Amino acid sequence: MTRPLCWNRPLVVWAARDLGRHASTALLLFISLSLLVTLVMLVLWFDQSLSHACLLWAEQAPDLVVRRVTVGGWAPLPVAETLARVRPVVGALRPRPRVWGVVQSPVGPWTVVGLDPATVSDWPADVPLPRTGEALVGTAGQAFEPGRSIRLEGRASLTLNVVGRLPLSAAPVLHDGVVLHVRDARRVLGLEADQATDLALDVFHDDEAEALRPDLARALPWPVSITTAGEQLRRQLDDISRRTGWLLVSFAPALAAMALVVATVGSAGRRRRWEMGLLKALGWSGGDLLRLHLYRGLLIGAPAVVLGSAAAYLLLFAPGADWAAGFIFGMTGRSLPLQLSGQGSAGGLLLGALMVGMPYMAALFWSGWQAVVQDPAECLAEGA
């Protein structure tokens, strides 16, 4: 006598033969399951890799960002006065004014970042530093080849020569952005020569960022908004989770349909019931029928999971497959330089297994159980 769920080679071979007998149904199930796995894994791995990227970028971001606010919204910071008031604050390290904002480009809203060549220290050697009248476009600006000009519309209009592209490793905020000389950036954003958009600061230890807030607020004579890197990161991760979560919820009908199809294909049909009754009459136990059912399901499910996961990976990380970011996050142009950590990969697989594998296995068990509890004589009489 065999144990109910142990591996049985002849039964596996028969399960494969059985699938071959119903090839069109099996193929249809395999394709739909593969597609579902692809979609779910695509979203889960994109979520994981984007979160991973956010964590990496957060390490490069300033620990604190100070912005001046008024009743009308954001207001420019006077650079000299701000620096003079912030420098004496104990613990506020490397205060640096930043010039940036959103303007209209020919292909939609873009982020402009002003760069002062005099203050740049770790610029990549193969990327030219923009001088006055020049621009470096982000990864989304594929249409703007070096040598072409680009017109930006902000508080003022500005036409610039594109001299290069930002590397893929640049911060995500520059994905659909453009880097200009700080003077050009101030012009297009409508800032005076001694004005900046915000002030970036570092702290000695991450925990100090929160503690420095009241000191910085007291040091400045205007109302300010102070954001820590941790807050910014949480906001980004929440945004990613919210978007991918809604997308995954929208797959629920597809998952339910898949489970229903598996359950229906497995148990329904007079012919199928007759066959289950016959096998029982010929000495197959309920455990044997359940195992046959599970083997059939696994022979379809396991390759479908492998194929679906591989397809999701290729769609997400293969060069040129940029549509996933556009589909999920509305990103345009070349994809972000994403990478999947081991933990993220395993987490994605685990979640995917829960989302697709659980209903699939539940449907398999349910339909298998229907075969187990059927009365063989009744099934045979139906098919006679």
Place this chain on the structure above:
Amino acid sequence: MNSTGLDCRALTFKRSDAGTILRGVTACFACGGASLVTGLTGAGKSTLLHLLAGLLGPTSGEIWADGEPVSRFSAPHRERWRRRVGIVFQHLHLLNDVSLLENVLVPCIPRPDCWPDALADGRRLLERLGLGHLKDAPPSRVSGGERQRAALARALIGRPRFLLLDEPSAFQDDDQIDGLLRLLAEAVARHACVVVCSHDPRLAAAELFQIRYRLTQGRLEVCP
């Protein structure tokens, strides 16, 4: 009582749509012997075989097999016991989209004790029944007699302790009946319990059957 074989004790079977089919049937089908049950069409021969095979449960009465109360077994226990039964159905019940050899092998697939020799045994049985050249053909492409012999091979594979045959000679010529009787005699020689339900006079004349029963109006009587 620890007799070997199939022991029916006051077996009654009623069906809601067909009334009482068997009435207090008491009989002992011994191992190492062959029994023939005859009767008119609709007399309840197939029902009796299904009861003996554990496919149906009696309305009252009991069936004991080798001293065990099979009719009282729970469904999973009865399923395991059924591995000791080889059966030929009246309607044959072959899988039409697989080959004859695969049909013959079906009972052995989940049985590790039977599987290692199953392929060789299946081929040998088909050869003996004159179906060697048709082993790869599906049942839909062979004659009724050939299908019936394939069903017999399926019942014989795994050397069952209880061999139950429902009209096994209906589509067979005299030569094939001789072959069938030889196979049944071999089963008897290995101490199997053979029960054949048939109204074929050629089987009724066979010496193999030590005991002949007649099923009339739901009652089983020993024929002289």
